[in-house]
Amino acid sequence: MKHLIIFCSIFLTTLSTFAQTLFTYGKNQTSKQEFFRAYNKNKPTTSNTEKSLREYLELYSNFKLKVNAAQDLRLDTIAQIKYDVENFRSQVIENYLSDEQAMQTLVKEAADRTTKDIHVLYFSVPLASNATPADTLKVYNAAKELFTNLKADTKGLYNELVSNISATYSLCKFSDVGFVTTFSIPYQFENIIYNTKLNEVSAPLKSAKGYNIFKVIDQRQAVGKWKIAQLLFAFPPKADEATKLTILHKADSVYGLLQHGLNFADAAKVYSDDRMTNLSGGELPEFGTGKYNIEFENTVFGIKNDNDITKPFATSYGYHIVKRLSHTAIPTDKLDASFLYEVKQKVLQDARINTEKEKFAKDIIVKTGFKKVATISDKELFALVDSVFKNVDSKKTNLLPINKKGIISFKDGTQIKGAEWLKFITNNKPVETNPLSANELWSLFTKENVLDYYKKNLEKYNPDFKYQMQEFKEGNMLFEIMERNVWSKASTDTVGLKKHYEANKQNYTWAASANVLVFNCSNDSVATSALTQLQNGIAWNVVVEKSNGQIQADSGRYELAQLNNSNTIQKAGEFSSFSKSTDGTVSFIKYLNLYSTNMQRSFVEARGLVINDYQNELEQQWIQILRKKYPVKLNEAVFKEMLK
Incomplete structure (x- = not known):
């Protein structure tokens, strides 16, 4: 029975895994999730979902075949591709080093608060940094008494209240701050004020400099x-x-x-x-x-x-x-995109972002399975702080036994050695004005190393980042192998191009066309002057030379559909009307010769079109070879599920 249960478990797990595989190509597979991610980025507007999915499936499987061929050639090891991938990684990784949900919470909170201004009174009881225990007790009692009296009806006699408590216990201060709003005061104070109801008093908040109390006396719609x-x-x-x-x-x-x-x-x-x-x-x-x-x-x-x-x-x-x-005015629509963007930028520059960073740091500790190696005690780690600070001789430090011992581990088995801890201590000598304790140094060290490990292994923990990096890398590999197998080959294979041209000559004919001179002028007045000179018989090259660079001219044969104002032509020798661009430049055309439709293009005239068609032909031939080498097999059951 035990063996039967194990077999069934393995079978069902295998079946479940296969059920998520949309198609295989050779020994490789593509999941339904990966395909859908790509499809939804390029999703066409259509009422025929099955037809759309099957067409995209053809395109995507061809893409994966080409990338696989590039992988077999180890094109991902090319120095330029490796550099481009690493450079791209460094550019985008910061976008993934935050808790997006926590960020959205902060933005929503700030956006909500931005719509309301609050009139607040501020009371404080200062505490000196060198206060004795007796003075500290007096400050505490003053804050307690102040809070009790403020909660009672003082009839607004705040100066008298502060004076009496100062005389009895310890110095108190009072000020009418006026109206405040989001981002205008420290986030810790903002939280207290926006969570205090009208005419109510906040509980005393203890800080390093004493106690702080707030009373909300008025509210209004934000003034903008x-x-x-x-x-x-x-x-x-x-x-x-x-x-x-x-x-x-x-x-x-x-x-x-x-x-x-x-x-x-x-x-x-x-x-x-x-x-x-x-x-x-x-x-x-x-x-x-x-x-x-x-x-x-x-x-x-x-x-x-x-x-x-x-x-x-x-x-x-x-x-x-x-x-x-x-x-x-502050937007009334809290979903207004520009308003939310502005609020987010303020959040990113405000101290409140530290709450999101702290949450993110705690989350990645759990995700990565970070833990201190049990065989290394805090006492042993912290003792090194004093010894290294007293003796920063690197030769002696490098001989310490802890150098080669693992002190931090992650769930994949990766370890951070003691040498890194010693290096960190050495690089963080204490500042006399504000020295860090050994425990604080260890906290900074662990945060730094957990984040560094997480960044190096981000593909394991963030599917969106993994797919973005995969997409960029595969795109570069695709470009390289297409350049080798299709684009360069087609453009340099003159014999193949001429052979393709001769075999498909009927596809390379002119529509109604004309030989033309195209004039591009810097503005209206320059164009008007140029047209007048040309109509008076002055040679076009003379007109261009005397324009001091304000006129450029080009000639060639174009199909009429490619030219602006082609419907105004009457006969050869005519000029088109002016066509003005958004930057103020003006162009017009002189028609030299007109040609009827279906005239044969020479190989030289058709070369660009022939290269494009020949590239498509080579690509199709290559895909057929790849499909034989890496047979594509569609899981129809999974495909049918996608249609539901």
């Missing part, structure tokens, strides 16, 4: 992105009220001039104290919520129309006059 220009009438340091009033009078005067037609950009150059923008007409870079202080933003976001100008208004910096240049 704004482009403005400003005039700044700056307050000098410690300006008194009289000074500020004088500055206001100056701002009012300039505002009056603007109302009577003074150009805003000119006013910025003359009157604005903002030395970063006055020479550019006062224009600021495009911005959104959270870029400037709340007084400034509230006024700007209240401007209704482009080109509207505010009256002078005050901030702590001085008096401002602002002109609205443009406003871009």
